[in-house]
Amino acid sequence: MRNQRRLNNDGNIAFGFIILGIGVILLLKKMGIFIPGWVLTWPMILIVIGVFTLIKHEFRSFFGAVMLFLGSYFLLRNEFDLDFGLGQYVWPLGLIALGIYLITQKKKENKILEEVRKNWETNRKSSSSFSSSSSATVEDAKIMDDSGSTLGGDTGFTRTTGTSFADRLNIDAIFSGVNRKVMSKNFQGGKITAAFGGADLDLTQVDFNGVITIQVDIIFGGVKMIVPPHWDIRTEVTNIAAGLEDKRFFREGGVDPTKVVVLKGTILFGGLEIKSF
Template identity: 60%
Template sequence: MPANRSSNDSGLIFGFIIIAIGVLILLNKLGFFIPGWILSWPMILVAIGTFTLVKHGFRSFFGSIMLGLGLYFLFEREFGFDFGIERYIFPVALILLGLYFVTQRRKENKILSDIDSQINKSMKEAKDSMNSSLGGEKQSNPFTSAGSTFNDRLNIDAIFSGVDKRVMSKNFQGGKLTAAFGGIDIDFTQADFKGIATLQVDVIFGGMKLVVPPHWDVRTEVSNIAAGVEDKRIYRDSEVDPEKVLLLRGTVLFGGLEIKSF
């Protein structure tokens, strides 16, 4: 299954990065000459930024920021470069972060608006048809989009913010969730699917909680570094549906992932 293999590439990349860091530290302990800048703290930002960009096809705002900050501090503090822009970094970072939130919110609102229009249109047609068959009796609309998403695929980034969503799709196909210095709560109790749905979950200095139906078969293939992955579901083997497999893949770094069911 090509989609599953590509989503697992990020785990391989992260694994190789960890191996490389371990090898460098070991060589340094054995007396081999390792330049000090390679083991400096800005390289942590460079590694996180590079990993995030590669994983997202070099289209990650968070990865670009981490890589840029890492390179800036690396050149300035380790190599003595004086860019003369240190006092501008914080306000510029705030401006860029604000622009990102504005564009993301507009994109999300447009998607939700399109979905609402489609749902309202379908409901109106169904109500008109029902009214005709019942002699004009009016029916109430049981659907609401407040705090909910009807998308079949999720693509949510929570950076220095929190996202709380309820998935209503009956043909859920997986997607991608990224929480960096923020939190994501997703409620799947009203969702449904058949087969295997792969969900990429990446948590960096943040938290994520997934509430799933008790009959889903949730399989976790997540790499966690200085983090916690807690599966708080109550297992009932007799109730697990083998045709509903939610596969979680990704990385949890200095954060937490919690899986629950009711």
Template identity: 60%
Template structure:
């Protein structure tokens, strides 16, 4: 089942390519096609629109690119004089700088949080080794922690370790999942909830797999940096329950996030 709100970017991009091809073909065949439709500002408009649709109209980058495209389109192709051309370059640099600073700060906060958890995890492991005990369900243990959880709110950390659990609660309230140099495998097929719940997902040099019921509406709002996000569900619109919305937010950095259903 595919995410309803996070449109399939490959399909959207494919339709854009088809549209461009049709316009060029029509022009070659002698049909009237305005020059501005296949001008370079329209490329910026298409990229900005594509990016905004892909990110649910919440992309700063997409908004900037779309704005620049529309500005150059109206000024160069339709003769509009906004009188702000001399300000475009410095303002664009300022906006780019603000975007880079905010993104870097966000990444640094995530890395700092993971570093704290890694330090606590290693300390926990040292304590176990010094005491001569080994608990395979401990979060700091390098082995895989398995079992079932009935917690309504999850707080799972896999730091240099693996977590493989089945969520059994019938009143799931969301939570936070962190995988750093480790993996998290959660089975939600026996879980249930009503309304909308949010799960914070942070993956850094790790992997995460979530198995969800086929009727859940899963909305992925995750930032991926040098990472992969795979939604392997089979989309059946008739099965989607609008009263069960799971929102995934967070960052996947040099890792992978996989969503499946059976």
């Protein structure tokens, strides 16, 4: 858990520096100070995403390394005419790297599924006298990531269907879309990062007591959260050219003071939508 907290904090700090840098560049440009044209080009966006992802994952992210390489290559080629003779090899090498990544990821997934199966069978045998509560053995199964931390929190895992039994959120939607339905009955909050992507989060089956915090960082993306109408949701999100809407249908009984969700983070050129059934 200590490693996971440090990892999440590093990601939040990196995101903060990105927002700070963009703000400074825009301010200097408005003041008439010369800003090189390449600073606001699309290869720089790839570089920023690559650096952010690498810092967040302690420089052990294949995706971050690829984004950084592609951004750097196209920036040097387009703006400084430095091709290094790699132009004809970039896309073949990229496809090879993608193939290797998919193969290695599949092996990791198979290994994780095998560990889950073994843990589930062990827990089932050890709790045979409590067979009526076998669902608890599923929640006790732990999946470890590359850094040795449990994915999504202290306990639980996410099925390939998008159903999550984790107590904490850990969602990264970068150039992609994520659909997640959380089933935890001891929900502890977590974090959502959406960069040039989107996330749909269903929290209608979640239960908790007290105050929890969800860190939401969105840049050129969107997040939709479906929550029960009686939750007390408080927003402390910074909006920069972004939108935040609460479209819930409130009940006559009002909000439940024992279920408070605090949303924190930054939304830059994106949107956060909160709904209920």
